[in-house]
Amino acid sequence: MELDFGPAVRDFRDELRDWLAAHLVGEFAEHRGVGGPTDGAAWEVRLAWDCELSAGRWLGVGWPQEYGGRGLGLLEEIVFEYEYARANAPYRATVNALDLLGPMLLQMGSEAQKKRFLPPILAVGELWGQGFSEPGAGSDLASVRTRAEREGEEWVVSGQKVWTSFGVHADWLYVLTRTDPQSVRHKGLTLLLLPTDQPGVEIRPIRNLAGQDEFAEVFLSDARTGADMVVGEVGQGWRTAMATLGIERGTTLLPQQLTFEREAESLIDLARERGALDDPMLRRRIVDAWISVRIMRTTNLRTLAELTTGRTPGAQATTAKLYASTRHQQLGYLAMELAGPAGQIVGENYGLDTRQRSFLLSLAETIYGGSSEIQRNIIGEQFLGLPKEPRP
Numbered sequence: 083m084e085l086d087f088g089p090a091v092r093d094f095r096d097e098l099r100d101w102l103a104a105h106l107v108g109e110f111a112e113h114r115g116v117g118g119p120t121d122g123a124a125w126e127v128r129l130a131w132d133c134e135l136s137a138g139r140w141l142g143v144g145w146p147q148e149y150g151g152r153g154l155g156l157l158e159e160i161v162f163e164y165e166y167a168r169a170n171a172p173y174r175a176t177v178n179a180l181d182l183l184g185p186m187l188l189q190m191g192s193e194a195q196k197k198r199f200l201p202p203i204l205a206v207g208e209l210w211g212q213g214f215s216e217p218g219a220g221s222d223l224a225s226v227r228t229r230a231e232r233e234g235e236e237w238v239v240s241g242q243k244v245w246t247s248f249g250v251h252a253d254w255l256y257v258l259t260r261t262d263p264q265s266v267r268h269k270g271l272t273l274l275l276l277p278t279d280q281p282g283v284e285i286r287p288i289r290n291l292a293g294q295d296e297f298a299e300v301f302l303s304d305a306r307t308g309a310d311m312v313v314g315e316v317g318q319g320w321r322t323a324m325a326t327l328g329i330e331r332g333t334t335l336l337p338q339q340l341t342f343e344r345e346a347e348s349l350i351d352l353a354r355e356r357g358a359l360d361d362p363m364l365r366r367r368i369v370d371a372w373i374s375v376r377i378m379r380t381t382n383l384r385t386l387a388e389l390t391t392g393r394t395p396g397a398q399a400t401t402a403k404l405y406a407s408t409r410h411q412q413l414g415y416l417a418m419e420l421a422g423p424a425g426q427i428v429g430e431n432y433g434l435d436t437r438q439r440s441f442l443l444s445l446a447e448t449i450y451g452g453s454s455e456i457q458r459n460i461i462g463e464q465f466l467g468l469p470k471e472p473r474p
């Protein structure tokens with residue numbers, strides 16, 4: 083994974099490599115590669131690692147200096163992700179705030195919101211959860227029913243959110259609410275920032291397939307937040323939410339997909355260990371898995387190249403999300419097959435190894451951030467100009 087963007091970026095890369103070599107030691111080194119965007123494994127160690135990164139000023143390298151970032155460009159951000167993956171450092175626990183809320187606030191937040199919220203994100207002082215989905219509003223997000231009513235200088239919010247990743251750790255939520263009770267679908271929605279430490283917020287963990295309390299359901303009963311906690315404009319929450327999902331399906335895929343490359347490499351080691359390389363059919367599937375992670379990388383680089391020239395990736399973000407999630411699942415199935423019966427044995431207290439956890443959690447990748455069916459609809463309707471999916 084050698085990327086060369088010229089001397090200035092090379093200095094940055096060398097500084098980062100040296101820092102990682104000096105700091106990714108001890109307990110952090112023992113947890114190399116652990117975790118993922120929806121994997122809560124080794125949470126405390128990962129939080130401590132994020133604090134270490136923060137102290138070294140390695141969080142938000144592309145964020146403006148006035149909010150605590152380094153103010154560097156997209157190239158440095160890319161190099162950071164590649165070097166980070168190369169060192170196989172623990173997956174950042176603060177991913178929700180760093181990769182989703184932060185970029186969204188930078189794009190659409192008020193100056194006061196940026197000043198208030200961005201520095202604590204980089205200091206790992208406040209953790210965030212995304213409150214979009216509801217029991218009746220997942221793929222069909224426009225059916226959001228959580229209500230927010232203005233009462234003096236506050237918004238009063240009631241409703242239920244679900245599948246909130248790392249919700250049990252969240253100090254704040256960014257919630258999509260319906261502020262115009264007469265409105266339907268995409269209209270009349272507003273995105274609010276809401277503190278969780280109050281009587282009106284109840285967060286109940288949901289246990290996932292890997293035995294973790296990774297996500298949660300959130301009950302809001304007259305929960306309160308300030309009138310100035312609207313991101314974007316009142317009634318324009320759909321726009322803000324879509325911008326966030328665009329970020330989720332775009333650049334944030336990069337760190338995750340770089341970990342898939344590592345998994346493909348370990349798949350080859352596993353196949354060699356188990357003498358599976360002699361089987362022509364398995365060999366073919368391994369090569370196929372390898373090709374797919376290389377395609378992910380190339381697609382990502384194309385996306386990033388577009389971003390560096392100021393263009394919006396458009397269709398590519400959708401096809402990349404669809405491709406990466408389905409191919410990563412195939413990679414997981416192959417790894418489990420190669421591991422054989424040993425792959426089915428779990429440790430004490432349902433302790434899963436990295437391969438087992440990654441396989442189980444990959445099953446959710448074709449659901450979150452927009453399911454595969456929805457991505458196919460977007461590709462068909464918005465990019466290929468096919469007739470619209472019949473709606474009930």
Ligand SMILES: Cc1cc2nc3c(=O)[nH]c(=O)nc-3n(C[C@H](O)[C@H](O)[C@H](O)COP(=O)(O)OP(=O)(O)OC[C@H]3O[C@@H](n4cnc5c(N)ncnc54)[C@H](O)[C@@H]3O)c2cc1C
Nearest residue numbers: 120212213214215220221245246247446449450451453455
């Ligand atoms: C691990 C994980 C983490 C998540 N984290 C968060 C989070 O932090 N915050 C948050 O707000 N949400 C989160 N989600 C929720 C996620 O966004 C939703 O699960 C997703 O949008 C799908 O919605 P749903 O679960 O309600 O399924 P549904 O929308 O009910 O879909 C059920 C099935 O029907 C299909 N389907 C639905 N509509 C159509 C259509 N029009 N055409 C064809 N097929 C269709 C879907 O593809 C799916 O297969 C997370 C989900 C998972 C699995």
